[in-house]
Amino acid sequence: MKNYQFGNKKYLVIVxxxxxxxxxxxxxxxxxxxxxxxxxxxxxxxMTGNYIYIIGCIFILMFFTGLLESxxxxxxxxxxxxxxxxxxxxxLFNKRISELSSNSQHTYLSNLSNDMNRYEQxxxxxxxxxxxxxxRVFTSxxxxxxxxxxxxxxxxxxxxxxLYTSSRSSKPLKKEEQIKSKSLVHYTNYIRExxxxxxxxxxxxxxxxxxxxxxxxxxxxxxxxxxIDRKATHIDAFNNFIQTSVxxxxxxxxxxxxxxxxxxxxxxxxxxxxxxxSTWPMQQxxxxxxxxxxxxxxxxxxxxxxxxxxxDHTEMIDSIENIRFHNxxxxxxxxxxxxxxxxxxxxxxxxxxxxxxxxxxxxILKSLRRQLLPIHGHILVNDIDIQxxxxxxxxxxxxxxxxxxxxxxxxxxxxxxxxxxxxxxxxKAVLDxxxxxxxxxxxxxxxxxxxxxxxxxxRILLARSLFLNSEIIIGDEIFAALNTDVGSSIEKTxxxxxxTIINVSHIIYEENFxxxxxxxxxxxxxxINIKHYQQLKDFDILMF
Numbered sequence: 001m002k003n004y005q006f007g008n009k010k011y012l013v014i015v016x017x018x019x020x021x022x023x024x025x026x027x028x029x030x031x032x033x034x035x036x037x038x039x040x041x042x043x044x045x046x047m048t049g050n051y052i053y054i055i056g057c058i059f060i061l062m063f064f065t066g067l068l069e070s071x072x073x074x075x076x077x078x079x080x081x082x083x084x085x086x087x088x089x090x091x092l093f094n095k096r097i098s099e100l101s102s103n104s105q106h107t108y109l110s111n112l113s114n115d116m117n118r119y120e121q122x123x124x125x126x127x128x129x130x131x132x133x134x135x136r137v138f139t140s141x142x143x144x145x146x147x148x149x150x151x152x153x154x155x156x157x158x159x160x161x162x163l164y165t166s167s168r169s170s171k172p173l174k175k176e177e178q179i180k181s182k183s184l185v186h187y188t189n190y191i192r193e194x195x196x197x198x199x200x201x202x203x204x205x206x207x208x209x210x211x212x213x214x215x216x217x218x219x220x221x222x223x224x225x226x227x228i229d230r231k232a233t234h235i236d237a238f239n240n241f242i243q244t245s246v247x248x249x250x251x252x253x254x255x256x257x258x259x260x261x262x263x264x265x266x267x268x269x270x271x272x273x274x275x276x277x278s279t280w281p282m283q284q285x286x287x288x289x290x291x292x293x294x295x296x297x298x299x300x301x302x303x304x305x306x307x308x309x310x311x312d313h314t315e316m317i318d319s320i321e322n323i324r325f326h327n328x329x330x331x332x333x334x335x336x337x338x339x340x341x342x343x344x345x346x347x348x349x350x351x352x353x354x355x356x357x358x359x360x361x362x363x364i365l366k367s368l369r370r371q372l373l374p375i376h377g378h379i380l381v382n383d384i385d386i387q388x389x390x391x392x393x394x395x396x397x398x399x400x401x402x403x404x405x406x407x408x409x410x411x412x413x414x415x416x417x418x419x420x421x422x423x424x425x426x427x428k429a430v431l432d433x434x435x436x437x438x439x440x441x442x443x444x445x446x447x448x449x450x451x452x453x454x455x456x457x458x459r460i461l462l463a464r465s466l467f468l469n470s471e472i473i474i475g476d477e478i479f480a481a482l483n484t485d486v487g488s489s490i491e492k493t494x495x496x497x498x499x500t501i502i503n504v505s506h507i508i509y510e511e512n513f514x515x516x517x518x519x520x521x522x523x524x525x526x527x528i529n530i531k532h533y534q535q536l537k538d539f540d541i542l543m544f
Contacts (some may be wrong), residue, residue, distance in 0.1 A: 001303040004087060005296055007080030007124045014129065015076050018409055019135050025065060027139040029058045031146070045281040062233055073128055080124050085116060085286075089479035091306040096391060097370070107191035107305055114184040115205030115298050122295030133281035138282075180224040182299055187217045218536035231318040313390045320397050320471050320500070321347050321382050323368070330363050336375060337363050339525050347471075350501045350515060354536070356510055361504045364522070368502070369400070400467030401458065407449030413441040416463045430467045433460040455486035462494060475503035488512060508536060 005011060036051040091109060093326040194210055300442070323342035337360045345351055355361050366372040367379060371387060379386040386394070408415055413427050424441055431437050436459050441459050449457050458478050465473050475494065479487035486510040494501060504515075510533055517529040528535060 001087075001299045004080075004084045005123070005299055006127065007393070008076055008083060009011075009251045011079050012127070012131075015069065016131055016135075018065060018072050019132050020139075022062065022069055022414070023132075023135045023139040025058050027143045028137075029055060029062075031143055032058070045540040054242075077124055077126065081116065081120050082488050084119070085112065087373065088112065088116075088302060090310075095306070095308050096139050097395065110185040110188045111302060111305060114188060115181060115301070119295060119298045121156075122212065122291055123298075126288050126292035126295070126523055130292060131282065133288060135283040136281040137285065147351055173502075177372075180221070180228060181298060183221045183224045184215075188219050195289045241259065248511060252255045268359050269502060298459060310421065313388055315384050315388045316390055316393045317382055317384065317397070318393075319347075320383075322473075324380040324383070326378045326380055328367070328379060329375045330360065330367055330372060331375050332372075334375060337525060338522070338527070340377070341354045341527055343520070343527065345500065347519070348498060348500055349517040351503065351518045351520065352508070352516045353502065353504045353520045353522060354506060357506065359522040360525070361506075361522050362476070365474060365504055368474060370394070371399075397471040399470035401461040401465060401473055401478065405457070407452075407457065407460065407462040409448075410440055411441065412436075412443045412445060412460065415445055416462060416467050418464065418468065422467075427467065430463045433466060433497070434463045435489070436463060437459065454482050455477055455490060458482065458490050462490070465499075470499070472500040472502065473497070474504065475501065477505055478503070479507045479509075482510065508533075 032051055032054055036048060038298075039047055039051070071367065071505060088111065123258070153405060186381070190213065240320070291385050315519075324342075324344045325341045328341040329339045329342075330341070331337045353361050353364060363372065367374065373387070381389060381394070393450060413424070416427055416430060428437060431441075437541075439456075443462075447454065449460070452460070473494065478490065478494075485509065491503070491509055491512050492515070494503070495512060513533045519536075521528040521536070
């Protein structure tokens with residue numbers, strides 16, 4: 001991330017030269033006016049017309065260079081933010097699936113929205129202002145050098161003082177910026193949660209409680225912002241007091257020195273103007289250095305968030321011929337839920353896993369998705385430990401079909417093909433297999449598939465797994481929100497596919513029972529192999 005702390009370096013250099021030209025023109029203008037004033041005070045009017053012409057030309061040049069500088073600044077900010085966001089997203093997509101599941105997704109959301117905007121305003125805008133201020137200081141010192149080289153040493157001493165003071169005063173703000181970043185994560189998380197749960201909030205009259213909690217998060221964020229502003233104000237006031245005092249002494253000393261040496265009026269005005277022209281930029285240098293250094297803590301947070309674990313997955317597989325659970329114990333926080341499981345699933349087998357809520361059905365799926373590490377034992381794929389297989393070779397063979405599977409804001413075709421190039425006939429063939437042939441390929445799906453029914457949603461996800469030629473289809477409570485006829489129809493379609501099917505459900509359709517090669521009942525930490533549908537009637541679970 002350190003490579004991005006100065007933004008787009010190419011445009012920063014270009015902006016620097018544009019600022020330098022603009023500031024040099026302003027310094028030249030001041031110098032020409034002082035010469036003209038000296039001539040007029042000495043009643044030498046011969047060159048006055050030439051000076052006026054030169055001043056007019058400089059004004060015209062400053063208009064165009066100022067316009068160019070403004071355009072280049074905007075281009076620098078745009079390019080800098082684009083490359084920072086692109087690098088962040090690139091690093092984000094390089095993380096493992098298990099890492100993204102274990103980390104808070106709200107942190108990434110806050111980083112890509114609130115923190116990015118803060119970094120643009122605090123860092124990149126601050127750099128532009130800082131560069132502009134430094135250039136104006138040095139061009140003013142350059143003008144003073146034309147009068148007396150001693151002014152150069154004075155100016156450099158003042159600048160060194162500014163750097164020292166700012167480096168000392170930026171540290172307290174770093175801690176406050178970190179606190180504010182955490183507050184923004186909590187604030188963003190709460191808003192997102194409220195929007196996602198809006199229906200439940202309204203249905204259960206939770207508005208007052210949610211509003212009260214919102215005020216709490218909002219007040220916490222406002223307080224942290226206020227603390228940063230308050231500390232920055234105190235630091236700026238102290239820095240400005242020191243710097244203004246030094247500058248005032250230097251300006252008065254310079255003018256008195258020039259007057260005692262019978263310096264012309266124009267030169268005295270030039271000395272005073274140059275000192276004053278450096279006063280405002282010099283006053284800005286210290287707070288700008290302080291703020292740009294303190295806001296850089298956001299980049300440090302980005303780096304910490306995007307750190308990935310060492311990839312110890314080295315084994316590659318071309319296909320999945322069998323999956324074997326060997327003496328497997330699964331659970332959470334070393335608390336077993338399923339113990340000493342032994343299970344063998346062959347290629348193209350259809351497996352149904354049933355059981356009561358909380359029995360451990362989803363735990364099995366999480367272990368197959370590699371979202372949950374075994375407490376004891378191994379999951380073997382083609383006799384290779386699942387934890388050693390590379391993500392790309394394993395996940396490319398896997399497809400998940402569940403009741404909340406993600407639907408993109410795109411056409412039906414794009415959702416099935418996941419944006420792969422293909423002809424329409426191939427897509428229609430897949431849709432025909434899952435009973436969606438009547439659907440328009442270019443029908444626009446929106447808001448995570450809110451404009452299709454639950455049954456259609458499940459069929460779309462099933463069509464996606466077929467098109468991507470996934471070897472294993474894992475169904476996770478697909479039928480929970482579907483009526484009996486639709487659910488049974490989708491299950492039958494799925495079981496007729498030439499794929500390995502692992503379906504987890506608490507709903508069993510009697511008419512499809514015999515289409516499964518294995519039916520496993522999860523109960524009391526064990527797995528019971530069910531041979532006949534009649535056996536399920538002995539257990540008190542939901543059936544259709």
